[in-house]
Amino acid sequence: MRAVWCGFALGVVWLQQQAVLPDWRAWLLLVLLAGSAAACIVRMLSHGGSLRLQPVIVWCGVWLLAACAGFGYAAWRAEMRLARALPVEWEGRNIVVQGYIKGLPVTDAHGARFLLAVESNDANIAHFPHTIELSWIAERTPLPALEAGARWRLTVRLKRAHGNANFGVRDAEASRLARDVRATGYVAAPMTAERLTGLAGGAGVAIDRWRAAVRARIDAVLAEAPHRGIVIALAIGAQDAVSAADWLLMRNTGTSHLVAISGLHIGFVAGLAAWFAGGLWRRSCFIGRDWPLWIPAQKVSLAAGALFAACHAALAGFNVPAQRALWMLAVVALGTISGRSLAPSLVLAWALGLVLLLDPWAVVSAGFWLSFCAVAAILFATSGRLRMHDHERRDPEPDATRFARSRSGCLRRLSSLRERLLSGAHVQFAVTIALAPLTVYWFAQIPLVGPVANAFAIPWVSLFVTPAVLAGVALPEPFDAWAFRGAHALLDVLVGGMQTMAGLPWALLRLPQPGAWALAAAAVGVAWCLAPRGWPLRWAAPLTWLPLLLPPPSGPPSGTFRLTALDIGQGSSVLIETAHHTLLFDAGPGPESTHAGERIVVPYLYANGVNALDTLMISHADSDHSGGAPAVLAGIEVRQMLAALAPANALWTAARETHADVVPCAAGQHWRWDGVDFAVLWPDAGPLQGKPNAHCCVLRVSATGAGADVGGNDFAGQVREPHPSFTALLAADIEAPVERALLQRDPEALRAEVLVVPHHGSKTSSTEPFLDSVDPLVAIFQVGYRNRFHHPHPGVFSRYLARHIELTRSDTDGAVRIETAGPALSLERYRETHRRYWMDR
Incomplete structure (x- = not known):
């Protein structure tokens, strides 16, 4: 399955690089390639292992077949989504639409921006976009309360989902396509806007209203606090309130991932829920029950962890890192409950495939690559590392003195702490090395202070800030205010430390966006550097990063511009x-x-x-x-x-x-x-x-x-x-x-x-x-x-x-x-x- 899902992902990525969607000739070629790959696989397997290159040929066939499937699936999804677009002749004309607010509206001094899930339009356009992005400008009329799930009838003026197109800059048009936003515009006649009775139904609307309620509580408690946006981002995944100063500081210290509800936070919530549920299940004897005899506590812990992870991912708006962590936890839980032990790489491959099945456009975002590559680097770097198990450690002789036993216990604890610190440092090194080429590609910089900043910020946010934010979400008023204010106070300490680090003259290295060959060479160097001990010429791995680290090319020749x-x-x-x-x-x-x-x-x-x-x-x-x-x-x-x-x-x-x-x-x-x-x-x-x-x-x-x-x-x-x-x-x-x-x-x-x-x-x-x-x-x-x-x-x-x-x-x-x-x-x-x-x- 690893090869299947990796090949599928390769096909999806290839489709997103195409200038046009496949026509009937391209579809015919795709079917012929897939059929040839399937026939080759069947023919090789029918030989019963008699050919020396049979495994290689079979795996290549599997990769090709899966890549064709991924390419075809992504193309089919793209055709369906692009079919719903605003006709050119209706751009700039008034259209009365009816629908409900989707997601969380963003409000500022100029007005509000929000998504509207369209239910009907008076233009009788057959393939009208499902979702449109609107602005409500607060100039002459006060801005009404825009609530998630609220149904409205609005007169809007729209244009097609056009985005700025620049060299080396994120494609906004692709981001809109990924969110299924096929038209943008503004409320043309605010005085005629009509709030309809009732709320839209569905699980998505219920989640949006839950997230909006949490945000309103944080806004009421923290008001104009400088790091209110980070608290909101850690609670519900909405990053629009994070201040420009906080964004700049986090980008320059390589800690931007901490303001997203990432896999780290999902894993923390899942682990906490699993520990709590398992502890209660094991102690059911205190209430006269013997539940562990019917269902092992380990399975209950996994199920509870996956359930709470799903709730937390929903609160985060199901961003890509949250989806990846959720699917990994779900696959592990299902495998354990069914009595199967799954390799970590197989779990990651399943998460990769499930994310792309739901959203083939996830590959156009930086979060997809940073999230999956970070986990892959951790798994690759920690594979094959020997660990000393408890039964391998030599205990003192039974007749040893109490002092000797105490001394031995202290040494074991110190050795365990040392091992954990070294393991954590190795993981941090692996993630830093693996993500450096991607950071240069997406953000044109490498925060050299990043490893030091993350060594302090990750445990601080994971062990103190995030639990305080989650406590605020779970606690009722007025106790939630204490938790939210405590989280903000902890963020003050964190920001102060990061400002000191960001002020160092060597804190940030800016590099031009690398080309395809420089990026490929750096990726080879990452795998080479993180390979297990004994891999030949590991010291030469940094040489592959030279194209990435070279200074920017000089300008045009002298005398030209x-x-x-x-x-x-x-x-x-x-x-x-x-x-x-x-x-x-x-x-x-x-x-x-x-x-x-x-x-x-x-x-x-x-x-x-x-x-x-x-x-x-x-x-x-x-x-x-x-x-x-x-x-x-x-x-x-x-x-x-x-x-x-x-x-x-x-x-x-x-x-x-x-x-x-x-x-x-x-x-x-x-x-x-x-x-x-x-x-x-x-x-x-x-x-x-x-x-x-x-x-x-x-x-x-x-x-x-x-x-x-x-x-x-x-x-x-x-x-x-x-x-x-x-x-x-x-x-x-x-x-x-x-x-x-x-x-x-x-x-x-x-x-x-x-x-x-x-x-x-x-x-x-x-x-x-x-x-x-x-x-x-x-x-x-x-x-x-x-x-x-x-x-x-x-x-x-x-x-x-x-x-x-x-x-x-x-x-x-x-x-x-x-x-x-x-x-x-x-x-x-x-x-x-x-x-x-x-x-x-």
Whole structure:
């Protein structure tokens, strides 16, 4: 069964990497492969062991057959889920839907976000999405009480489940697909919203209401306590209330797993329940019963542990680590009750298969890989380690003195304690080594202080904080308040210790996101390093990690630059890289909107190996350009901030606090990096005048070389007369008056091969004379999917089309990367080179 479930998982993973779902030809090939594998297995087994390679061939056939089954099963589930989607023609139109609130609503100062399980819609759409994600904006009307399971009739305005698509950043569209969210939107007419009588039924709704009640009790007790979010996360698995400061601290110390109800917590609850139930069962004689004679206490303990683990996993919302622990406990309990002893690796394989049967999209989340790989590393590292059993220890002679017996007992206890400490250290070493490559892949960092921090944090949370939180969940009022406050006090101590560790200069190592070969080599090194004693050349295992630990690759060749326009929704953020320098032009929206600064911009910089910015350039104060700047300043070393901001703007203070040089943006500023010229064309020096769009920073970037033509992954053949350089013009949100001023000043300075379109394609910009002077080959529109401003304006977009300019849009192409190396520009669209079957479906 190990080979079956591992092969099944391989097929599921392979399906999630596909650009399109299989058509009838692919299904035919899949059936032929599966049939051939089955026939090979039957033929080999019919020889009765006469062939030397029979076991190898049989196991390969089993793997292939299971992989085909996993691929086919995941494809079938994907076809069924993608079939329910919002039709394109109904995007942006009012639809009256009726349904009930699913899960726990998230409320903040701007309103609420929640999932609605749809029961009916007035558009009579046959395959309407089962689940939609809604926002209820609290502007003119007070926000009503949104309770789990409450039934509502709402007028909503929806769009398809679109997500930002960027290099090295988590795919939000895949996450929505995994949650079966096939449309997103907002409550369009709050005044007409109608709360329906009654509550939705079902076990899921009952669990959600239970979780909501626990959360309300914690909120009432801890109110504005700084670590209230961690207490909520440990109680019910909801992590939305964890503060940004706590998240940053836990990420930098490698302890983020502690705020999830993970397998460690599930195991603790199961063990506690098993111990308590077994103790009561064994002592049934005190009430005149002989229950252990009918059912052994061990089986009762296992059943009670599995039952309480199921309850705790339900309270956690059945996240992947909780599911893994629950299925492992259930398999062990069933095996023991039926009188079978199961190998730990077989138990893990069953848990792997059951998780993927229920949710084939679990493989797109970091929690799946971190959870299963951690347990696999522990099992592999501890296999074959010899332990001294009690009957193997030499007891003192029967006639020894009392002192000798006491001394021997103390030595045994000390030896047992030493053995346990060494075993715990070995397990912690195994988990740290095994998860390091995955941590680099998912989070672009290795917390070097992680082993030390976890050695303190794991027992502290497991033995003190978690029992206090669970006691608060179980106890009635007012006793629960004591438990929750006690848990928060214990977290204060833990956070203080972790802050000390995180402050060490060597606490965190940031690395770029590794490629497939570097990750595979590191995985081989992990298995090599954790192999049993006696494995040849174990000392050489670290050599396989060198590709992972190498410094980030250098930038483009000297005299050229790389431009990456990120997909951050409605806003702008562009990274310019030269051979040894980096400049970030704008930082996207911040907490007031989509949190793109911390959710997209900073993770992209980490994944790309950018740990320091030579210049952060903020074009103007509009939040879709400057809102993410605080997250960038907090997460990345910024050496200089160049901005067109009012003197009272808080970003100046934030930049100075990070020891960055601050310089107002002004026309005439010029510098040269690695053979690439940077020039600021606007605004004029002096006090800023007019609205923010009137004094945006306009930046021209010119690479030396003989520009001739443009080539890329999907277009070629456009030729321009030889020109001394490749140039990119970043126009921010300038409008027609500024365009006219720039034309009057120096039309030739505007000429560029690459243009980041002014003001996202607004009708107030991109005038005909301006486009004639720039004469770009490539134009980049940074716009949000179906944004409320309707950018780009159809008339403006048609101006670019009429000039046969190669156009890219972040809402349809995702992030765009342009290289100026060589005789041609190369253009890469993320949604083409990294396409997955769920995109635009």
